[in-house]
């Protein structure tokens with residue numbers, strides 16, 4: 001069974017009966033446990049290093065309050081730093097641009113991109129009363145195009161009619177034209193999925209981006225990807241300029257380390273989290289909850 005960081009730290013620092021400031025030695029021992037806890041939560045190694053360095057700086061010399069144990073004190077410093085790094089509470093999809101507002105959806109195949117596109121469309125329609133048009137740009141996988149059309153129906157939004165033989169950029173342009181003519185507020189462009197970060201598909205998505213100038217480029221990423229999360233996030237962000245991240249499968253066993261990793265390497269906000277297969281299984285991101293989950 002997993003032992004939470006608080007329990008471990010109280011064990012380690014239990015010998016510390018004196019009150020006063022945390023010493024270098026106390027903090028070094030504590031940081032070993034913090035590092036272990038973060039790695040177990042699947043936070044990427046390079047992010048763990050930066051994080052423990054910052055926490056160490058804050059913890060050494062921190063005065064232990066009378067009401068808490070040294071272990072609780074360190075846990076509080078770690079928790080506060082985690083929450084601060086994870087970002088702001090309840091971020092939203094930014095629609096503050098002239099209609100139709102283009103939103104580009106990117107991510108690895110199987111990350112939950114198409115499902116998330118439908119989930120967000122549903123949310124924008126129901127909560128914000130926006131008229132949303134969905135378009136699949138996955139020209140290589142007709143099944144993916146069909147899947148988006150089916151999901152669109154399910155959430156009660158329109159999808160762009162499928163025309164065989166068009167390129168991704170042509171479909172994207174057609175979607176923007178249709179949205180202008182049809183008085184849509186938002187156009188969500190679901191780019192082709194890829195199993196690995198693939199230069200051909202990156203170039204295609206970059207071309208779509210140049211043609212449509214999306215207001216949001218949302219990276220959909222699986223919370224279960226663990227150590228790979230940083231590489232994926234960095235590659236998509238460098239190539240496509242991600243504006244926000246949607247973390248899927250937070251209903252699973254993941255401890256949420258990917259949230260910290262992706263946020264740390266890109267500096268981009270986590271806007272929403274997917275918590276199930278159903279189209280209503282989408283929630284706001286709450287840093288404090290994820291920090292708790294990471295610390296166990």
Ligand code: GDP
Pocket residue numbers: 107108109110111112113114115116193247248249250251252273274275276277278281
């Ligand atoms: P895409 O290839 O990235 O477009 O992925 P899909 O949208 O087709 O999703 C792949 C699978 O993951 C489907 O079975 C979805 O129902 C499932 N899925 C998507 N998001 C979530 C989520 O937040 N939680 C869970 N448990 N499953 C999800």
